Amino acid sequence: MRKIRLTLLLLLLSVPAFTQNFGRTANGELALRAFQKCFPEKTGAVSFIENDWTITAGGETFFWAGGRLLPRTEKDKLDSYAPHFFWVYPEQPLSPDAYPPQYIETLRSRGSEGARRDQKDSHRAFQGILYGGLERREIEAMMVRVDFLGEKFSIHRDIAAALKRIDEEIRKWEGAKTFIASIRSIGGFNWREIAGTQRMSYHSWGLAIDIQPKSLGGKAIYWQWERERNNDWMLIPLESRWNPPDPVIKAFEKEGFIWGGKWPLYDNMHFEYRPELHEFTRLLAANPDKSDTASGSPVQDLHHVAPDFLLKR
Numbered sequence: 089m090r091k092i093r094l095t096l097l098l099l100l101l102s103v104p105a106f107t108q109n110f111g112r113t114a115n116g117e118l119a120l121r122a123f124q125k126c127f128p129e130k131t132g133a134v135s136f137i138e139n140d141w142t143i144t145a146g147g148e149t150f151f152w153a154g155g156r157l158l159p160r161t162e163k164d165k166l167d168s169y170a171p172h173f174f175w176v177y178p179e180q181p182l183s184p185d186a187y188p189p190q191y192i193e194t195l196r197s198r199g200s201e202g203a204r205r206d207q208k209d210s211h212r213a214f215q216g217i218l219y220g221g222l223e224r225r226e227i228e229a230m231m232v233r234v235d236f237l238g239e240k241f242s243i244h245r246d247i248a249a250a251l252k253r254i255d256e257e258i259r260k261w262e263g264a265k266t267f268i269a270s271i272r273s274i275g276g277f278n279w280r281e282i283a284g285t286q287r288m289s290y291h292s293w294g295l296a297i298d299i300q301p302k303s304l305g306g307k308a309i310y311w312q313w314e315r316e317r318n319n320d321w322m323l324i325p326l327e328s329r330w331n332p333p334d335p336v337i338k339a340f341e342k343e344g345f346i347w348g349g350k351w352p353l354y355d356n357m358h359f360e361y362r363p364e365l366h367e368f369t370r371l372l373a374a375n376p377d378k379s380d381t382a383s384g385s386p387v388q389d390l391h392h393v394a395p396d397f398l399l400k401r
Contacts, residue, residue: 115378116141116152119174122367123218126344130218138163146217157214170208172215176372177365181350184323195322195352199315212288219244219293224279231277231294239274244294247361250343251297257339267333272302296360297345304330311353322352329356341366 120134120143132144140163141152151163155171162168187195216222220230231242236251237258243251258264277294290296300309307330308314314321329349331337337347344363348355372378 115372115375116155118371118375118378119155119364119368120152122364122371125367126363127218145214148213148217150214156211158211159213162211168208169211172210173362174368175365177346177362177369178350181326181354182352183326185325187322192322196319199311199322199353209288215293219246219295224292227277227279227293234276236274236297237268237271237299239271241274241276242294243276243297244361247295247343250345250361254339254343254345257342258336261333261335263333263335267336270301270303272300274299290360296358297340298357299332299336299359300357301330308354309356311355329354331356 117134117136120141123143124131124134127145130145134141134143136142137149138151142149143152143157144150148159150157150159153163154166155174156166156169157172158165158169212222219227221227227244230244230246232245232248233240233242234248234251236255258267261267275298276291276296278289278291291298307328308321308324309330311321314324318324331349332347337349340347340359344361344366345359346362346365348358348360
């Protein structure tokens with residue numbers, strides 16, 4: 089019974105807009121401890137200071153600030169920044185058949201050009217410390233060339249070893265040769281903003297991978313491409329979307345990547361390195377009592393983070 093309750097809790101947390109009740113929250117303490125666990129050489133102590141959870145990195149103290157990760161000088165400017173993309177990572181994509189009408193309209197409106205263009209940016213200082221800089225020249229210096237599934241491209245040096253392990257894991261799978269032969273291209277580092285927004289893509293950090301097949305077989309792969317020809321792009325069934333094979337998805341997830349096919353604004357070719365989301369999900373499973381504001385700490389209300397969750401690519 090406890091396992092069933094926990095599964096339902098994780099589902100509610102991973103799909104925040106499904107309900108009018110936004111009491112379920114991402115706990116700031118657990119989120120910061122997830123960063124601490126995943127980036128031990130770049131982060132320090134997690135503490136409760138000035139009525140908020142904090143983490144040290146690069147000689148600075150960053151405040152949770154409702155998921156915004158703000159330095160002390162900015163910690164009270166919650167209206168100036170969007171929360172970082174932080175959510176419980178689901179085991180499986182949720183079928184559009186389960187979407188209630190309100191959620192469908194939420195996706196439709198938040199996927200509009202105006203909503204994406206007007207979305208605030210996140211504060212990038214914490215990411216700059218984790219990933220090696222904020223300027224293009226700094227990030228380019230962190231890039232290395234890799235050979236992955238027969239394609240050569242540039243990625244962040246911090247994930248080169250992980251990609252090598254993913255390559256080896258996929259090649260052990262009996263369907264590997266067929267899958268590799270079906271690939272048209274694989275992209276990595278690309279200094280750019282998220283399409284239609286003023287927010288930086290994880291491709292700009294060299295921490296995202298796009299795998300595009302030679303043929304989609306008439307299936308959808310990316311919500312924004314579908315939106316151009318189908319006003320109900322969010323309702324395209326999971327089986328009518330192109331997916332990498334499960335062994336490929338699992339190999340990426342095992343190494344700390346998340347798959348864009350599990351986002352409501354789906355991007356099924358896309359993987360990005362976010363080990364802290366996997367760790368947060370594990371921590372929450374071990375501490376289900378910390379899923380509510382009752383934890384006593386300022387926490388990230390998933391209602392406020394929903395636009396970032398829904399618009400991320």
